[in-house]
Amino acid sequence: MAKGFYITTPIYYVNDRPHLGHASTTIWADVQARYRRQRGEKVFFLTGLDEHGLKVQQAAQKRGLSPLAHCDEMAAHFQSLWKALNIQSDDFIRTTEPRHQKAVQAILQKLHDAGQLYRKPYRGWYSQSAEQFVTEKEMVDGKWPSHFGEVVEIEEENWFFRMSAHQDWLRERLRADPRWIRPENRRNHLLALLDQPIEDLCISRPARRLAWGIPLPFDPAYVTYVWFDALVNYISAPGHGEARFEEWWPADCHLIAKDILVPHGIYWPTMLHAAGLEQPRRILAHGWWLMGRDKMSKTLGNVVNPHDYLARFGADAFRYFICRELLLANDTDFTEERFLARFNADLANDLGNLVNRAISMVHRYRGGAVPAAKDGGTPSDEDLARVTTEVRGEYHRDFMPEIEYGRALEAVWRLVARANRYVDENAPWKLAKDPAASARLDGVLARLVETAALLGSLLEPFMPETAAKIAAQLNLSGFPCSDERWRNPVAAGHALGRPVPLFPRVAADRKTAS
Numbered sequence: 333m334a335k336g337f338y339i340t341t342p343i344y345y346v347n348d349r350p351h352l353g354h355a356s357t358t359i360w361a362d363v364q365a366r367y368r369r370q371r372g373e374k375v376f377f378l379t380g381l382d383e384h385g386l387k388v389q390q391a392a393q394k395r396g397l398s399p400l401a402h403c404d405e406m407a408a409h410f411q412s413l414w415k416a417l418n419i420q421s422d423d424f425i426r427t428t429e430p431r432h433q434k435a436v437q438a439i440l441q442k443l444h445d446a447g448q449l450y451r452k453p454y455r456g457w458y459s460q461s462a463e464q465f466v467t468e469k470e471m472v473d474g475k476w477p478s479h480f481g482e483v484v485e486i487e488e489e490n491w492f493f494r495m496s497a498h499q500d501w502l503r504e505r506l507r508a509d510p511r512w513i514r515p516e517n518r519r520n521h522l523l524a525l526l527d528q529p530i531e532d533l534c535i536s537r538p539a540r541r542l543a544w545g546i547p548l549p550f551d552p553a554y555v556t557y558v559w560f561d562a563l564v565n566y567i568s569a570p571g572h573g574e575a576r577f578e579e580w581w582p583a584d585c586h587l588i589a590k591d592i593l594v595p596h597g598i599y600w601p602t603m604l605h606a607a608g609l610e611q612p613r614r615i616l617a618h619g620w621w622l623m624g625r626d627k628m629s630k631t632l633g634n635v636v637n638p639h640d641y642l643a644r645f646g647a648d649a650f651r652y653f654i655c656r657e658l659l660l661a662n663d664t665d666f667t668e669e670r671f672l673a674r675f676n677a678d679l680a681n682d683l684g685n686l687v688n689r690a691i692s693m694v695h696r697y698r699g700g701a702v703p704a705a706k707d708g709g710t711p712s713d714e715d716l717a718r719v720t721t722e723v724r725g726e727y728h729r730d731f732m733p734e735i736e737y738g739r740a741l742e743a744v745w746r747l748v749a750r751a752n753r754y755v756d757e758n759a760p761w762k763l764a765k766d767p768a769a770s771a772r773l774d775g776v777l778a779r780l781v782e783t784a785a786l787l788g789s790l791l792e793p794f795m796p797e798t799a800a801k802i803a804a805q806l807n808l809s810g811f812p813c814s815d816e817r818w819r820n821p822v823a824a825g826h827a828l829g830r831p832v833p834l835f836p837r838v839a840a841d842r843k844t845a846s
């Protein structure tokens with residue numbers, strides 16, 4: 333069976349409702365899934381929820397609910413946000429599902445049988461909000477970083493995975509494949525960690541302390557530690573142990589943020605290696621949204637609720653902003669001013685006006701029928717053609733497959749800016765007054781319509797509703813993929829639909845509630 337393109341997001345904790353951070357990684361994955369589907373690839377896009385662990389148990393208790401009732405409620409919040417954001421995932425895994433529990437227990441048993449697990453007493457520092465033991469090396473200026481929340485010292489007997497036995501293999505694997513963990517600064521961070529001896533991984537919690545977890549099949553006095561449970565979702569969802577697993581595994585991309593780089597870049601590869609499974613092809617960890625100097629996080633309570641922005645600007649503007657502004661290698665400050673500036677400048681002015689002008693002028697000067705481009709060859713035509721070819725090439729070759737969305741959109745906006753300048757240089761309103769310039773006006777209008785169609789196609793993965801509006805205004809049923817095969821998608825004589833503004837401007841003084 334031919335392998336399809338398999339992309340994942342983290343499975344999010346359900347101790348609270350989703351915020352901008354969760355929405356961001358999910359949107360990034362959705363954009364890649366849509367891009368691959370547009371190119372005719374077979375895609376499996378997985379997202380879901382991490383429902384076990386102490387925090388969930390405590391959150392449910394506080395609300396007087398059973399853990400599962402709490403999870404069901406949170407799952408509904410996540411799913412309704414994904415719907416509002418037009419997320420088209422192929423599966424939504426919840427770690428409380430039997431299919432997942434079965435896979436976790438199968439892997440645990442396999443590792444136990446292979447002598448990869450053992451039991452010993454353990455004392456260490458534990459972060460309740462990150463649900464992991466932390467070491468003093470992770471302190472900054474003698475303090476635990478704020479996203480660890482409260483850190484307490486605990487001692488108990490637990491099960492361990494012989495992670496250290498795979499350290500040399502992992503270091504070599506990282507060195508041999510520079511594109512495996514991206515971007516470069518994350519790879520370097522992992523390589524630096526692997527220069528020191530790594531410890532074995534604690535993979536259990538005593539069931540008396542934590543009831544809400546998957547029991548170890550060989551020692552029911554313990555449940556599986558959350559990371560060992562959570563990471564397995566990436567193989568349980570595509571059907572580990574079933575024939576269809578071959579169709580998807582290994583994953584082509586695990587998309588995460590840098591907070592969970594260590595579990596994904598060290599725990600997960602060594603777990604897979606110990607279990608004799610193939611490695612994911614790429615792990616990509618983007619930066620954080622910050623609020624001022626702090627990470628936006630549930631623990632700090634400084635989160636942006638996506639619904640506030642959706643209600644005001646729509647899903648596409650939100651998707652655009654996240655793909656344009658959130659960076660791969662660095663962190664980004666989130667501000668409403670920046671959102672508004674992007675909305676008004678990029679969407680309402682640059683893109684909205686271009687498409688609107690192109691379609692309106694075909695109606696005004698040619699009765700709505702796309703003219704044939706019989707002329708061309710002026711410096712202005714040649715430059716527009718050059719920028720078009722350049723942008724299309726960069727987009728498909730350099731940026732989209734690498735999930736460099738900021739740069740892909742920057743390239744697309746170079747084309748938007750060039751096309752707007754093309755309108756000003758050629759001033760169709762002047763050509764329309766000169767009967768001798770009729771062929772020239774035909775050519776200018778045809779090229780503008782062609783550019784609008786190309787933009788619809790390039791923007792479709794990012795802004796599916798806007799692409800559909802552009803298609804409707806161009807009276808097209810959809811866009812072909814805009815790669816090398818792209819040639820005049822709108823034939824001469826084709827009747828356009830009515831122009832409708834894509835993004836009405838929003839005034840700066842109406843504050844978004846949070």
Ligand code: ME8
Pocket residue numbers: 341342343344345346352353354356357382562563564565587588589590591592619620621622627628629
């Ligand atoms: O860590 N900026 O779940 P989680 C950007 N259940 N992205 C952010 C962000 C921010 N400020 N805050 C959160 C877990 N995210 C585990 C994962 S996977 C097998 C188990 C996004 O709810 C980003 O994708 O804390 C980050 O990695 C993830 O949410 C953490 O989600």
